[in-house]
Amino acid sequence: MVETTDNNSYDLVVIGSGPAGQKAAICASKLRKKVAVVERKRSIGGVCVNTGTIPSKTLREAILYLSGLRQRTFYGRGYAVKDNICMQDLVFRADAVMAREIEVIKSQLRRNRVAVYEGNARFIDDHTVEVTSDSGYTLLRGDNFVIACGTRPAHDASIPIDGKRIFDSDQVNGLQELPRELIVVGAGIIGLEYASMFAALGVKVTLLDQRPVLLDFADREIIESLCFQLRQFGTVFRLGEKVVNVGFDEDRDRVFAKLESGKTVHGSALLYAVGRQANSDQVNVGALGLTPDARGKLLVDANFQTSVPHVYAAGDVIGFPALASTSMEQGRLASCHIFGVPGNIPPNLIPYGIYTIPEISMVGPTEEELTREKIPYETGTARYAELAKGQMLGDDEGFLKLIFDPATLKLISVHIIGERATEIVHIGQAVLSMGGTIEYFRDTVFNYPTLAEAYKVAALDGLNKL
Ligand SMILES: Cc1cc2nc3c(=O)[nH]c(=O)nc-3n(C[C@H](O)[C@H](O)[C@H](O)COP(=O)(O)OP(=O)(O)OC[C@H]3O[C@@H](n4cnc5c(N)ncnc54)[C@H](O)[C@@H]3O)c2cc1C
Numbered sequence: 001m002v003e004t005t006d007n008n009s010y011d012l013v014v015i016g017s018g019p020a021g022q023k024a025a026i027c028a029s030k031l032r033k034k035v036a037v038v039e040r041k042r043s044i045g046g047v048c049v050n051t052g053t054i055p056s057k058t059l060r061e062a063i064l065y066l067s068g069l070r071q072r073t074f075y076g077r078g079y080a081v082k083d084n085i086c087m088q089d090l091v092f093r094a095d096a097v098m099a100r101e102i103e104v105i106k107s108q109l110r111r112n113r114v115a116v117y118e119g120n121a122r123f124i125d126d127h128t129v130e131v132t133s134d135s136g137y138t139l140l141r142g143d144n145f146v147i148a149c150g151t152r153p154a155h156d157a158s159i160p161i162d163g164k165r166i167f168d169s170d171q172v173n174g175l176q177e178l179p180r181e182l183i184v185v186g187a188g189i190i191g192l193e194y195a196s197m198f199a200a201l202g203v204k205v206t207l208l209d210q211r212p213v214l215l216d217f218a219d220r221e222i223i224e225s226l227c228f229q230l231r232q233f234g235t236v237f238r239l240g241e242k243v244v245n246v247g248f249d250e251d252r253d254r255v256f257a258k259l260e261s262g263k264t265v266h267g268s269a270l271l272y273a274v275g276r277q278a279n280s281d282q283v284n285v286g287a288l289g290l291t292p293d294a295r296g297k298l299l300v301d302a303n304f305q306t307s308v309p310h311v312y313a314a315g316d317v318i319g320f321p322a323l324a325s326t327s328m329e330q331g332r333l334a335s336c337h338i339f340g341v342p343g344n345i346p347p348n349l350i351p352y353g354i355y356t357i358p359e360i361s362m363v364g365p366t367e368e369e370l371t372r373e374k375i376p377y378e379t380g381t382a383r384y385a386e387l388a389k390g391q392m393l394g395d396d397e398g399f400l401k402l403i404f405d406p407a408t409l410k411l412i413s414v415h416i417i418g419e420r421a422t423e424i425v426h427i428g429q430a431v432l433s434m435g436g437t438i439e440y441f442r443d444t445v446f447n448y449p450t451l452a453e454a455y456k457v458a459a460l461d462g463l464n465k466l
Contacts, residue, residue, distance in 0.1 A: 010036045012338065013129060013142030014331075015121045015283055018046020019324045020315025021148035022105060024331035029112040031339045036140055037114055038121040038131050040282075044109075047150050047316070048324040049101045051170040056193060058094040059173065060355055063197050066090070069357070070419070073394035085201060091173050122284035126308060144338045147298065147306075147313040148331055149283050151276035151322070154295070159246050159272055165255050166246065166270045169194065179203055179269035183257050185243050187214055189354055191273035192226075196356040199233035206265050208257060212240035215354070219366045219415040221401065226417060229358055229397055238265065246270060278317045295319070302344075304334035312338060326350060349433050353422035358398060361425035364413025364432060367403060378406040380438065380462020384418045387457065388449035395419045400454040402428070402438055402462055409437035409463075416454075424451050438462055 011033035014021045021037055022045075028035045043050050064070065066089060068080045082089065109116055117140065119133030129145075131138045153168035155161060163171040169190050180203065184195045187209035199205045207230075214223050214237075227237065242260040249256055255270045278296030285292060288308050292298050298306060298313040305312050312334040315327035329345050336343040354360040370377050384390025384398035398418015404411050414428030431440055441459035446452050 008139055009141045010034050010115070010143070012036075012144045012146065012335065013038065013121075013140050014146045014148060015129065016046060016148035016150055016279075016315070016317075017041075017044045017105070017109075017116070018148060018150050018315060018327065019048050020150075020317075020327040020331035020334075021046065021146065022109070022331065023328040024146040024148060024312075024314060024335045025114045026108060026112050027332045027335035028339060029114050031335070031341065033339060035112075035114045036117060036142075037109065038117045038119060038129065038140070040118070040120040040133075042118065043102060044116070045098075045102050045105050046148075047152075047170075048327075049098055049105065051173075053324045054098055054101055055094040055173050056169075056190075056197075057355055058097045059090050060193070060197055060357065062090045062093040063200055064357065067200055067202075069200050070394040073396065085178070087173075087175050087178055094173055120282065122282070123287040124284070126288050126311070143310065145311045146304075146331060146334050146338075147280070147283060147285070147311065147317060148315045148327070149279040149317050151278045151296070151316040153273070154275045154277040155272075156274075160248065161272060162248075165248060165268070166272060168272050172271070175269075179267065181206070181267040181269075183208065183255065183265055183267040183270040184273060185209075185246065185257060185270060186273035186275065187211070187237075187239065188273065188275065189215070191271065192356050193354065194271055194273065195235060196230055196233070196358075199230060199235045200357045202233075204234055204236075204267075205230075206236045206238060206267065208238045208241055208243055208259070208265065210240065210242040214239065217366070218352075218354070218360065219362060219401065220368060222360055222362070222415050222417045225397060225399070226356060226358070226360065230356075238263075246272070276316065276322070278319075280317055303337040304330055305337065310338075321350065321352065323352070325353070346433070349429060351422075351425050351429050353425070355422065358395070358418050359421045360417050361421040362413065362415045363425055363429045364403065364411075366413070366415070370403065370412070375412075376406060377403050377412055378462055378465055379403050380458040380460070380465070382454035382457035382461065384451070384454070387451065387453055389451050389453065390418070392449065393419045393451075400424070400451075400458050402441075402455070402458045404438045404462055406466055409439055411436055411438055411440075418451075420451050424454070427452055427455055 012028045014037045017039035119131035121129040245258040280292040280296045297319040314330035314334045316322045351363040380402045385396045400416045403413045438459040441455040
């Protein structure tokens with residue numbers, strides 16, 4: 001048992017400074033609790049700020065700008081803002097945004113009087129964590145804990161990742177040069193996002209996945225459109241193909257991926273993106289009597305409470321949907337529950353943003369799910385090519401689809417592919433959360449020209465079908 005002093009004792013100790021940890025800590029602090037966050041990395045912000053969301057999305061913005069991709073509709077296929085784009089051009093912008101984000105987070109934690117400890121936290125008993133850093137170790141006592149230790153890229157001992165020719169998603173921004181041909185192993189969200197970014201830069205991408213279909217939780221029409229557009233960039237899909245060996249051929253100076261079907265795919269570099277492993281092994285949850293699953297995920301109930309009542313877990317360490325957006329809310333709600341403040345997330349109202357090029361966003365069930373559950377529905381679609389704003393932005397392929405109940409006209413879901421999909425989905429999300437009908441879109445005046453106007457066009461299309 002550790003001696004309790006005012007200095008080392010907290011109402012809440014949070015492990016991890018990613019989105020889940022930050023929001024858990026700030027919420028508790030706003031409830032006037034004494035809070036500590038422990039972060040093992042020198043740089044605060046988690047995967048979200050340092051290797052995941054922020055760097056990848058800033059890289060994407062840099063690619064869209066420098067490649068001049070959207071302008072090509074008007075200025076020709078060869079148009080680019082900069083010739084010979086190199087990794088340094090792309091990463092420069094990401095570094096600037098990351099540095100600013102880190103300052104914002106530090107300042108938020110400071111303003112809210114959250115104590116930040118640098119070091120690796122591990123439980124030594126159910127109310128104590130040991131924090132170890134280069135400068136020694138500290139013991140922290142917590143009445144309550146939120147484990148928000150996140151994930152790392154899942155590795156396989158047989159894949160020779162060197163961070164240069166064979167790399168994982170954490171290492172993308174550290175690449176010295178742009179590959180000419182890239183093999184992407186794993187067509188999940190991260191693999192697809194990077195595949196589309198490199199393809200937009202003119203890199204010849206081959207995408208490999210043992211699953212026969214891409215992103216099975218997304219609308220099929222949207223995914224067909226994504227595949228069509230990625231093929232236009234020259235992307236080759238090899239789905240339903242298991243990778244059995246990855247390596248580097250010194251003689252040919254090429255990487256290769258051998259497939260179970262006997263084929264070999266060659267390239268100048270390979271991105272290995274086959275999912276993520278939770279960091280619960282590094283927190284010693286065994287001291288609490290908790291047993292993570294094979295991917296390190298911790299089991300929690302609807303309030304993010306583990307089977308140890310004063311220990312909660314939030315963010316990627318609890319698994320799907322493993323997004324920064326949901327992690328933040330989970331962290332906040334975990335703190336609310338610990339300190340007796342009501343709150344909940346309606347699961348059917350969580351939006352998903354997939355930042356491929358083109359981007360995808362959705363809220364609510366797909367046609368496939370509704371069909372499986374025998375729920376009648378009708379659809380209304382607006383094509384960006386029919387919208388003045390879509391044309392101005394040079395996006396001829398995008399579309400927005402509303403799914404609604406033909407009897408009551410109540411909105412059921414929204415699915416979008418194309419420019420600013422991840423922004424405009426929130427209009428549909430707001431109407432869904434109010435239980436609104438698609439008549440709202442018909443009877444509302446939208447700014448013109450906007451992409452938001454797609455809602456009106458889609459609603460009229462849907463109503464015309466009845
Ligand atoms: C390439 C990529 C792109 C992504 N893009 C998006 C996107 O566009 N939109 C989106 O919503 N989400 C995106 N995500 C997901 C998003 O980054 C995660 O969902 C989010 O970061 C999870 O937050 P978290 O707080 O659970 O954990 P993390 O952000 O992983 O933070 C966990 C922190 O805990 C620390 N930690 C771990 N163990 C210990 C320990 N023992 N002691 C002390 N500290 C510890 C880690 O160092 C880390 O800083 C992306 C992820 C990746 C990898």
